[in-house]
Amino acid sequence: MGILEKISEIEKEIARTQKNKATEYHLGLLKAKLAKYRAQLLEPSKSASSKGEGFDVMKSGDARVALIGFPSVGKSTFLSLMTSTASEAASYEFTTLTCIPGVIEYKGANIQLLDLPGIIEGAAQGKGRGRQVIAVARTADVVIMMLDATKGEVQRSLLEKELESVGIRLNKHKPNIYFKPRKGGGVSFNSTVTLTQCSEKLVQLILHEYKIFNAEVLFREDCSPDEFIDVIVGNRVYMPCLYVYNKIDQISMEEVDRLARKPNSVVISCGMKLNLDYLLEMLWEYLALTCIYTKKRGQRPDFTDAIILRKGASVEHVCHRIHRSLASQFKYALVWNCGFNTTYTPLPP
Ligand SMILES: Nc1nc2c(ncn2[C@@H]2O[C@H](COP(=O)(O)OP(=O)(O)OP(=O)(O)O)[C@@H](O)[C@H]2O)c(=O)[nH]1
């Protein structure tokens, strides 16, 4: 049996297994198996053709945003609107076949925007250019999931499922579980909170499935078995995602209103250039970038030249951006109106 068949067998079994106390362990085990097969599926295949030409775009600028969506939702139209790069747009599906980079200049930052081919159901298993697209998505700082406002919600959940199945976690934080395999001593299990979804026995079972017999596990949060598996597997990507509903020129005001109220969502029309400014504001927020301006003694700051860093960056990060020798000679900094961490925390080596 091929991996795909095994995956589908397990998925079917999970679907037909009733969720209750008696089946809890069985389900946990199935999920662990499922995650294992998916991981195998994602291992780069030996044949060179799967790599796909036209997808290895260099990272550049201060941040990277990937455009993910079904065909013909308006991704290329959006790239051409927001950047000085033109990406061919047309009414037929799969107009775009490679990764097309553009740059959005905003608040002095250069944000790399990547137009990508449309993806469809089954993308994660290699349908269309799904795998290449998803591989690019993993390298982004934020994903814009572009949706056609005239089409149903099913698009959104299908794409979420595709990304989920390859270990991309949208708008979720890393589960707060301490996990450390060790040489001996069995599994030591502890939790600082009451657990309603996992138990020591279930954790043991899942670990055994991964052939881990010695480890330290500490739950600091009431996590689910899936979240625990994510921690064991380890290569998950936790990524902010903005759901962008395009083509609102085609739907009623009531419908626009309904979509706009959904969490993490923005409504736009590329055709009529509606709400694009607001989308940029939201994107900026999701990228969590901050502008730092330097000033000379007795002079006003130079607001035309910002140092762009992630929120949470330290003064040391700023030093490194200015000159790599600055941090070692650094004595103190005067910081105004800061959205960033002013304590001096040495960078990891
Ligand atoms: N009505 C309307 N049509 C739009 C809007 N934005 C894009 N379109 C149209 O939608 C069609 C598809 O646009 P593309 O930009 O090619 O879509 P895409 O997502 O890049 O498509 P693929 O590259 O094939 O995946 C084109 O005919 C566009 O003119 C919009 O806001 N409103």
Ligand SMILES: [K+]
């Ligand atoms: K198209």
Ligand SMILES: [Mg+2]
């Ligand atoms: Mg396109």
